[in-house]
Amino acid sequence: MPPMLPIRNTDINTVIHRSPYVFPSLGLLTPHTAIANGICSLDGSLTLTNLSIELYAWRVARRVFSPFTPLDVVVAVLPQGAISGMLTGEPKDGANTKLHRAVIFIDETKPSAVHHEICHSFGLWTGVEQYDAHPSLGLPLQGMTAFATDSYGRFARSKIRHFGTKGLFWSDESYYDIMGTGITSEWTLHQTARDFYFGLVQQLGTKATREDIKREPVREGTKRIYINGLTEKFLYTDPHWGSSFYKYRMVPGSMRAFVLNDVSDASAPPPASSPQLDECELAAIDNDFNIKQFLFGVNNDFQGLPVDVWSNNSYFSATFDVPENTRFFRIRRMSDGVFPIRAQSDSLTLEILKPYPNQTLESDTIIEWVDTQTGGLGEAGTDNIAPILHNILISRDGGTTWEPIMESIQGSSYLLNTDLLPGGDNISLRIASSDGIRNAFAQVDGLRIPNRAPRAWINSPLNGDAGDTSTEWRLSAGAYDIEDEWLVSGTWTSSIDGVLGQGESLEDIHLTVGNHVLKYEVADSEGLKGSASVNVSIRNNQNMDLALNEQSLQLKSWKFSEQFKTLPSFLTRETTYTLGLNLRSMGVETTHTLKLFLEKHGQAEILLASQKFFQPPFGNSVVSTTLIPDTKGDYRFRGVVEDILPTDPNPANNQYIWTLKVLSGPDLALTEYFVDFGLTTQAGTKVRRDYIIGNRGDENLIIQNYSITGAASKDFAIASAPVPGSAVKPGEDAVFSFDYLSITGGSQNAKFTLQTNDPFKPVITVDLSGACNESRLIEIRKISDYLLGRIVRSEAFDANTDGIVNIADVVWLMNKE
Structure with a gap:
C-alpha cells in the first residue's frame, strides 16, 4: 500500500463516507463533550493516545457484541488539522500509536494516508515494523533486469532497464523498490509486491488483534456477563519478596457490565491468575446467598515491550459465565480490596417511545426509550455501581437479521443519522439493554428509510488534461450506492462525441477536437442516478502546455510527516527534507529538462537538481534532492521546465517560484516524558528528582505556566522551578525539582503539565510515578477501608490485639517504631 507497496495512490481509490456509526459511546478517559471540544479546539486537552484507547475499546466491544462482523482496523476520520493539533502542531496527514495499531487516524482532507498508516498497523502485528525494516528510500535495485510492461513513472511501456551489481562502474543507485518511501521510488520489484500482498491478505483478521474472542453458545443454566472498562498502570510491590514491577489494574467507576444472553454468543474468558498480572475476584450471589467465585488476572497487552513505552491506561474486556439466577455480583481487587464494579437487580423492563411504527425516518431521527429497574443498588455511577447500558440495532428485513449501530449507550435517547443507512420499506429498530x-x-x-442516489467519481483523466486527436485516452471511474453497494455498469459520455462506452474502465478512446465534458453516470436498482464529470481539451497539433504550479513542489520530512500533501508554511532548521519537483505531461510524447534551484536569503542561487526526460502521454517526471536548512530566513525555490519538444505554446508557466520561511524561535528539548521516583520503603521519606528542559532554538523560551494534577497529585510537589514568565536563553537549560512523599502507601501517579511559547510544543505533559511499600501505611489504609465498610474484616486488622478493630489500631500503627 502506498508508499510501501509498489502501487500508486492513483491505483487505489480511497473515499471518505460519513458513517452512521458516529462515535463510540464509552467515554472511558474523557467525557464525550470534552472529546468533541478537544478535537475542535486543539487545545492540547485531548491526546491521540487517549483517543486511540477510546476507539480501541469500542472496537473490542463491537467484536464482542457483533462477532459476525469483526473489525480488523478502525479508521477515525478527524477534522482538518486535528491530528496536527493533537501532536503539538506537527503537520500530519495520518497517525496511529505504537500501542494501539488497530486504530488509525486520518485527516479528512487526506484519505489516501490510510494506505501508509495501515502498513504500520500490519507491520506491528507481524512482528516487523515495516518502515524500520528498510532504508528510508527503500531497497536499491541492483543485479537485475527490470521490464516495464505498462507506463510507469519515468519509464514508458515495454521498456527494459538493466541494474548493475553494487560496485560496478555502470551501476546506477538512484532507483529503489517502492517498499520504501522516497519520492524517487518509481520502479517495482514484482516479488516484493506479491509477497507483501499475500502476507497482508493472510494475516489480517488473525494478526491485527490482541483479543482472544471466539463464538461459543451460552451453557444452559448460566448467563454470560461481558465486563469491560479502563485499566491503569501501577507499581506493584511483592509483599513477600519486596520486589517491585508494573502491572495494570481495573479503574473503579469505568467498568461496565452487559448480559449477553440472546444478544451475542461471543466468549472471551479473562486471563488466568498469574503473579505477573493484577489478581481479581468476581463473586456472583443468588437470592439464597449461594456464592460462585472466579479468580482471574487483569490483562497486560504490552508485555514484551519496554516498560517505558507502556501506556498509562489500557483496556480490560472479558466474559464470565455465572449461574442464571445470579442477583448480585461484584469484582474485588485482591491487592487492595477495592471494588471496581458492583451490580444488583431484581427486574429490568424497556419500552421504545420514538420512532413510532410505520414512520418514515428523517435524516436526523431521535430514538427515545424508557427503562425501569427494580432491586438495584442505587444510582448508577456512584459507589462503582454498574450503569444501565443500551445497544441499538437495525434490520432491513423486518427483524430476521440485525446490524449494530451503537453499543453501550447510557441515557434515554440517541440521535440517529440515516443518510448513510440503506433505504427500505421494512426497517426495524431494536434496543437491547x-x-x-x-x-x-x-x-x-x-x-421506512428513503432510497438515496449513488455516488460516482472519476479517477482518470484529471480535470484540465489535454491531448491531440492521436491521444489514446484511458477512462477510469467508480461508483457506490448505499443500497446496492458497488456499481460497475456506468455510462461514459462526451459533450461533443456522445456515448463513449459502458463500464468502469475504457481503453484507447480517441476524442475529436474541442473542449469536452466527460461524464460518468450510474443508476441504482430503483433508477436513481449519480454522476461525475471532468473537463479535457483536444487540439489539432501536438504542442501541449507543460505547466508548473503550486502543487508541483513536494516536501517530505521524517520529523513531521511521511509526506506533505501541500507545502507547509515554514521549514525548521537542522531538519532533513526530501524535495521533489513534479511535472505531469499531457496526452502526447514529450522530451524536456526539469530543474530545481534554491536561493537562500542573501546568497546566490544554486542548482539543486536537473534531469532530462522522455515521457509517454500523461507520464510523470520527478527530480528530487535532500535539504537540511542551516540558516533562518527566506528560502526561494525555483522550478524550471525547458528544452521542450514539441514546443510549448505557453512558455509563461514553464517556471514557478515558491518562498518558504525557515523559522527562528524557541525549541523546547526534553530528555523524556516521565519521572519515576522508584520505590521507597519508609513512610515520610521524601524523594527528590530533577527534571531538565532545554532550549535548542535561537530565541528565548518563555516558561508560561505549570502545574501538577491527577488523583495522587497530593503525593507530589514542585520543590523549585523557574518563575512563570522567566526565559530560558538559546542553548541553556532549566531545572524543575520534584518531591515525592507518599501519604497513602502503594503506587501513585500524577501529571506535570508545562506551557511554553514553543510554536510546535506549546503544552507538554510529563508522567510522575512513585511507590511506597511500607507495611504500616498499607495496614492503616486497609483498616480505614474496613471501618468505612469497603472491605470485610480480617484478624490482621486488630493491630493492637485488643479484640476490637477501631481507630485505636490506626493510632497504635502510627506510633509504632
Whole structure:
C-alpha cells in the first residue's frame, strides 16, 4: 500500500463516507463533550493516545457484541488539522500509536494516508515494523533486469532497464523498490509486491488483534456477563519478596457490565491468575446467598515491550459465565480490596417511545426509550455501581437479521443519522439493554428509510488534461450506492462525441477536437442516478502546455510527516527534507529538462537538481534532492521546465517560484516524558528528582505556566522551578525539582503539565510515578477501608490485639517504631 507497496495512490481509490456509526459511546478517559471540544479546539486537552484507547475499546466491544462482523482496523476520520493539533502542531496527514495499531487516524482532507498508516498497523502485528525494516528510500535495485510492461513513472511501456551489481562502474543507485518511501521510488520489484500482498491478505483478521474472542453458545443454566472498562498502570510491590514491577489494574467507576444472553454468543474468558498480572475476584450471589467465585488476572497487552513505552491506561474486556439466577455480583481487587464494579437487580423492563411504527425516518431521527429497574443498588455511577447500558440495532428485513449501530449507550435517547443507512420499506429498530444482571429488549417495526442516489467519481483523466486527436485516452471511474453497494455498469459520455462506452474502465478512446465534458453516470436498482464529470481539451497539433504550479513542489520530512500533501508554511532548521519537483505531461510524447534551484536569503542561487526526460502521454517526471536548512530566513525555490519538444505554446508557466520561511524561535528539548521516583520503603521519606528542559532554538523560551494534577497529585510537589514568565536563553537549560512523599502507601501517579511559547510544543505533559511499600501505611489504609465498610474484616486488622478493630489500631500503627 502506498508508499510501501509498489502501487500508486492513483491505483487505489480511497473515499471518505460519513458513517452512521458516529462515535463510540464509552467515554472511558474523557467525557464525550470534552472529546468533541478537544478535537475542535486543539487545545492540547485531548491526546491521540487517549483517543486511540477510546476507539480501541469500542472496537473490542463491537467484536464482542457483533462477532459476525469483526473489525480488523478502525479508521477515525478527524477534522482538518486535528491530528496536527493533537501532536503539538506537527503537520500530519495520518497517525496511529505504537500501542494501539488497530486504530488509525486520518485527516479528512487526506484519505489516501490510510494506505501508509495501515502498513504500520500490519507491520506491528507481524512482528516487523515495516518502515524500520528498510532504508528510508527503500531497497536499491541492483543485479537485475527490470521490464516495464505498462507506463510507469519515468519509464514508458515495454521498456527494459538493466541494474548493475553494487560496485560496478555502470551501476546506477538512484532507483529503489517502492517498499520504501522516497519520492524517487518509481520502479517495482514484482516479488516484493506479491509477497507483501499475500502476507497482508493472510494475516489480517488473525494478526491485527490482541483479543482472544471466539463464538461459543451460552451453557444452559448460566448467563454470560461481558465486563469491560479502563485499566491503569501501577507499581506493584511483592509483599513477600519486596520486589517491585508494573502491572495494570481495573479503574473503579469505568467498568461496565452487559448480559449477553440472546444478544451475542461471543466468549472471551479473562486471563488466568498469574503473579505477573493484577489478581481479581468476581463473586456472583443468588437470592439464597449461594456464592460462585472466579479468580482471574487483569490483562497486560504490552508485555514484551519496554516498560517505558507502556501506556498509562489500557483496556480490560472479558466474559464470565455465572449461574442464571445470579442477583448480585461484584469484582474485588485482591491487592487492595477495592471494588471496581458492583451490580444488583431484581427486574429490568424497556419500552421504545420514538420512532413510532410505520414512520418514515428523517435524516436526523431521535430514538427515545424508557427503562425501569427494580432491586438495584442505587444510582448508577456512584459507589462503582454498574450503569444501565443500551445497544441499538437495525434490520432491513423486518427483524430476521440485525446490524449494530451503537453499543453501550447510557441515557434515554440517541440521535440517529440515516443518510448513510440503506433505504427500505421494512426497517426495524431494536434496543437491547442490560444492567449487568438482567437484560431487556424492545423493538419497533414497519419503518421506512428513503432510497438515496449513488455516488460516482472519476479517477482518470484529471480535470484540465489535454491531448491531440492521436491521444489514446484511458477512462477510469467508480461508483457506490448505499443500497446496492458497488456499481460497475456506468455510462461514459462526451459533450461533443456522445456515448463513449459502458463500464468502469475504457481503453484507447480517441476524442475529436474541442473542449469536452466527460461524464460518468450510474443508476441504482430503483433508477436513481449519480454522476461525475471532468473537463479535457483536444487540439489539432501536438504542442501541449507543460505547466508548473503550486502543487508541483513536494516536501517530505521524517520529523513531521511521511509526506506533505501541500507545502507547509515554514521549514525548521537542522531538519532533513526530501524535495521533489513534479511535472505531469499531457496526452502526447514529450522530451524536456526539469530543474530545481534554491536561493537562500542573501546568497546566490544554486542548482539543486536537473534531469532530462522522455515521457509517454500523461507520464510523470520527478527530480528530487535532500535539504537540511542551516540558516533562518527566506528560502526561494525555483522550478524550471525547458528544452521542450514539441514546443510549448505557453512558455509563461514553464517556471514557478515558491518562498518558504525557515523559522527562528524557541525549541523546547526534553530528555523524556516521565519521572519515576522508584520505590521507597519508609513512610515520610521524601524523594527528590530533577527534571531538565532545554532550549535548542535561537530565541528565548518563555516558561508560561505549570502545574501538577491527577488523583495522587497530593503525593507530589514542585520543590523549585523557574518563575512563570522567566526565559530560558538559546542553548541553556532549566531545572524543575520534584518531591515525592507518599501519604497513602502503594503506587501513585500524577501529571506535570508545562506551557511554553514553543510554536510546535506549546503544552507538554510529563508522567510522575512513585511507590511506597511500607507495611504500616498499607495496614492503616486497609483498616480505614474496613471501618468505612469497603472491605470485610480480617484478624490482621486488630493491630493492637485488643479484640476490637477501631481507630485505636490506626493510632497504635502510627506510633509504632
